[in-house]
Amino acid sequence: MRDTVSTMKRRQRTGKGAPGIVEVAARAQVSPATVSRFFNNPKVVRPDTRKRIQAAATEMGYIRDRMAGAMHNRFSGSIGLVVPTIDNTIFSEMIAAFSNRLLEHDRTMLVASHNYDPTLEVSIIRSLLERRIDGVALVGQDHMDTAVDMLRIRSVPVIALWGYDENPRIPFVGANNALAGYRVTRHVIDDGHTNIAFLFPDTHNNDRARDRKNGALKALTDANIVSDKSKLLTCPYDVTESKAIAKRILTSDKPSAIVCGNDVIAHGVIYAAYELGIHIPGALSVAGIGDFKGSADIVPSLTTVRLPAKRIGSIAADTLVHMSESGEHDTVKNQVIETELIVRQSTGKLA
Amino acid sequence: MRDTVSTMKRRQRTGKGAPGIVEVAARAQVSPATVSRFFNNPKVVRPDTRKRIQAAATEMGYIRDRMAGAMHNRFSGSIGLVVPTIDNTIFSEMIAAFSNRLLEHDRTMLVASHNYDPTLEVSIIRSLLERRIDGVALVGQDHMDTAVDMLRIRSVPVIALWGYDENPRIPFVGANNALAGYRVTRHVIDDGHTNIAFLFPDTHNNDRARDRKNGALKALTDANIVSDKSKLLTCPYDVTESKAIAKRILTSDKPSAIVCGNDVIAHGVIYAAYELGIHIPGALSVAGIGDFKGSADIVPSLTTVRLPAKRIGSIAADTLVHMSESGEHDTVKNQVIETELIVRQSTGKLA
DNA sequence: AATAAAAATGCAAACGTTTTCATTGATCGC
DNA sequence: GCGATCAATGAAAACGTTTGCATTTTTATT
Numbered sequence A, B: 001m002r003d004t005v006s007t008m009k010r011r012q013r014t015g016k017g018a019p020g021i022v023e024v025a026a027r028a029q030v031s032p033a034t035v036s037r038f039f040n041n042p043k044v045v046r047p048d049t050r051k052r053i054q055a056a057a058t059e060m061g062y063i064r065d066r067m068a069g070a071m072h073n074r075f076s077g078s079i080g081l082v083v084p085t086i087d088n089t090i091f092s093e094m095i096a097a098f099s100n101r102l103l104e105h106d107r108t109m110l111v112a113s114h115n116y117d118p119t120l121e122v123s124i125i126r127s128l129l130e131r132r133i134d135g136v137a138l139v140g141q142d143h144m145d146t147a148v149d150m151l152r153i154r155s156v157p158v159i160a161l162w163g164y165d166e167n168p169r170i171p172f173v174g175a176n177n178a179l180a181g182y183r184v185t186r187h188v189i190d191d192g193h194t195n196i197a198f199l200f201p202d203t204h205n206n207d208r209a210r211d212r213k214n215g216a217l218k219a220l221t222d223a224n225i226v227s228d229k230s231k232l233l234t235c236p237y238d239v240t241e242s243k244a245i246a247k248r249i250l251t252s253d254k255p256s257a258i259v260c261g262n263d264v265i266a267h268g269v270i271y272a273a274y275e276l277g278i279h280i281p282g283a284l285s286v287a288g289i290g291d292f293k294g295s296a297d298i299v300p301s302l303t304t305v306r307l308p309a310k311r312i313g314s315i316a317a318d319t320l321v322h323m324s325e326s327g328e329h330d331t332v333k334n335q336v337i338e339t340e341l342i343v344r345q346s347t348g349k350l351a
Numbered sequence C: 001a002a003t004a005a006a007a008a009t010g011c012a013a014a015c016g017t018t019t020t021c022a023t024t025g026a027t028c029g030c
Numbered sequence D: 001g002c003g004a005t006c007a008a009t010g011a012a013a014a015c016g017t018t019t020g021c022a023t024t025t026t027t028a029t030t
Helices: A002-014 A021-028 A032-040 A047-060 A066-073 A089-104 A118-130 A145-153 A177-190 A207-222 A239-252 A263-276 A309-326 B002-014 B021-028 B032-040 B047-060 B066-073 B089-104 B118-130 B145-153 B177-190 B207-222 B239-252 B263-276 B309-326
Strands: A078-083 A108-113 A136-139 A158-162 A172-175 A196-200 A232-234 A257-260 A285-287 A304-306 A335-337 A340-342 B078-083 B108-113 B136-139 B158-162 B172-175 B196-200 B232-234 B257-260 B285-287 B304-306 B335-337 B340-342
Touching: A021 A032, A021 A047, A032 A047, A066 B066, A078 A089, A078 A118, A078 A309, A089 A108, A089 A263, A089 A309, A089 B108, A108 A118, A108 B089, A108 B108, A118 A136, A118 A145, A136 A309, A145 A158, A158 A309, A172 A177, A172 A309, A177 A196, A177 A207, A177 A257, A177 A285, A177 A304, A177 A340, A196 A207, A196 A239, A196 A263, A239 A257, A239 A263, A257 A263, A263 A285, A309 A335, B021 B032, B021 B047, B032 B047, B078 B089, B078 B118, B078 B309, B089 B108, B089 B263, B089 B309, B108 B118, B118 B136, B118 B145, B136 B309, B145 B158, B158 B309, B172 B177, B172 B309, B177 B196, B177 B207, B177 B257, B177 B285, B177 B304, B177 B340, B196 B207, B196 B239, B239 B257, B239 B263, B257 B263, B263 B285, B309 B335
Parallel strands: A078 A108, A078 A136, A136 A158, A158 A172, A172 A335, A196 A232, A196 A257, A257 A285, B078 B108, B078 B136, B136 B158, B158 B172, B172 B335, B196 B232, B196 B257, B257 B285
Antiparallel strands: A304 A340, B304 B340
């Protein structure tokens, strides 16, 4: 009798007819425990029982309730990814790779973006923690202590993406951004340019941009070129803005080369040059960092440094899954992704 | 005594020292029930009690466990978004908007991509259902029956994005893609072009593309232009591929205008023309659909039809939250987003 | 100040699984 | 063919909340 009441209530809750593990068990003539085992560790149940359960489950359209399971399990099956922005090419390729790889591990991804606001990041992490995520990937090493502490206390596996640090507080999967900045600048210098402008994003709360910029400036000093403050411009990751800024600088300062914090910025610069009738690479060399989708196709094709976003995403997903499964949170090695200078048609020797 | 055992076990499970609702209750000198009420419906607890609980919670760094809560609650606080691809500009702007709006509603987003594979879509939906999502947004109306049924049976709110349908099986938030295709083609025709090529993606499992293409072809027949099969090309949403295909067609068929299934394809066409030294719009008109980020900045700026991706994302998030809260799954009205022809410099009168 | 009504809180039973422990059934060596 | 081992299953106690109902405290009314 009481069974009926409870069942009815459940039905109402979950919709018309969503069966639970006990309904499946009843139909398969086994106990709920066995059904549970069937789903979590099939090999411990005898083949013919397996078949019966499988049949019952599909016939009834059973879908497991991982939330209920997670209460014992410690694992929710979801992994978080916290990025500055989702719709920027910089991250969207990585997000996609991360998500796809997670799917292969039978995990789901919770993503959220904080727009470079560390406080918002904290509340996002809190919100993820409320959902019992099995691990989180953050971008870079610049985070509020609160954020890192919350994760540490609950011993949730964390890794930092993109950044590179000799002595990181969070293990990372990333590339040496300073080197990337150095290399691309060095390439431009090797082509004979000395009047070089730089378009980099705000380095506040953004260690990747900071490293790249520092690397770029180091190449300058190494070559004994005095860097002029007026040639060091701040520019967000946005084509429209970079195009506007580039137009300004190209009509006033007239540098012979522009090094950009990433490819999106460089795209804007190329468009600006086009509109002003400045020939690339004849009158102006342009270089980016990142090698985004489209950088090989734009005309002229863009000289840049390849930072394999997809690989970072996949490796991050693998690592996080491994960390959560093995419980080895501290023995994780930092993973340095190699970068590569890609010389294309947007840069050339100074005439 | 037994309390100690259980507590120790929990600690081990959740990490070193993550307090639960009962620990907070103890410290605040109230019952767990009251703490629960405090978090779910603060106004039912007396102000001074509220203060005590708040204090205890922050001091102990308590983070609620929504999974446990969800077992009674019916709501998990997560909403799913299933898209064909994540890293394509077409969707990433929408995903970002969806996510941000969800965050404002104190919900989190589970995203996954299926790469236009309906079977994979089904298993993604299953996986989301296992996580007890409160609602799902899908893209378009082309889905396997299994997918829709699984959701219906559990009465999980669903909406379809982007698509438009007179008589949709899923309520939608989208734009009239056929009209968009019609308008942009019509514009090109009005400029005097008759030798028009079309670059559209595979319309299999993609009602948006299908509608756009049909709209475009309708504009053709309405203008009594015979559409030549050889001018109707299939091209994925990818700059590299569209550039290659465009180069081919521009050296053989030499159309005076190319209408593209979306802006990404159009970007590729513009690059192709550049490389071939074909002047736009002098010798070739190019038009896209979508008005993506960058389409206003590319040189020449792209004539296209604006389909406000961000608005679709935000509205979808709002609608889904409302549906899940109110339980009104069936009274939801379809929401048509208006499109707008944006004439820029990539199209011009036939000389 | 006493009583009725309302508001706040506590108790304990859910929620749908997983998992330990115990039990049953099968298998094997002799 | 018999006990001994091992594999497969079942019964029941968790997991950390929420919530209906009962109880206490507060407030309003006279």
